């Protein structure tokens with residue numbers, strides 16, 4: 022009964038068209054991470070010359086996006102519809118999903134202020150940060166064929 026009472030106001034909220042769309046909001050943030058990766062991945066692979074300013078900017082972008090992620094607001098139950106590739110497992114394991122997001126947010130906040138001076142320092146920052154992306158996607162994103 023308690024659950025039902027909680028769910029009703031939520032339903033009323035999600036049917037209000039003027040409110041932000043959590044799928045669109047979280048996707049915009051994830052896409053900004055993808056953009057930052059276009060700078061960071063070639064750098065870590067040694068395919069791009071080390072550009073400390075570009076790296077700091079890309080890490081800053083991830084830190085900024087991560088700080089905006091509020092799991093309760095951006096991943097409300099039932100928001101894995103339409104184009105969403107969010108796995109239903111998110112809502113079955115919300116505590117684990119939230120813990121992973123918190124760990125990522127902490128790594129992103131640290132990386133955003135790291136200002137690595139060279140590629141070795143960058144690698145030490147990038148590894149622990151980027152591991153979070155893949156681990157979460159592996160568990161909580163469905164692959165669309």
Ligand code: HEC
Pocket residue numbers: 044047048051052054055058083100101104105106107108118121122125150151153154155157158161162
């Ligand atoms: C704790 C979980 C979690 C972490 C950490 C995470 N993501 Fe995601 N990401 C998701 C989920 C869930 C989706 C699917 C959202 C949806 O479609 O509703 C997603 C979607 C995406 C997408 C697809 C966006 C689109 O166009 O549909 C990209 C790109 C992406 N993430 C990049 C990243 C990168 C890069 C990082 C790390 C810097 C990262 N994500 C960290 C859970 C996570």
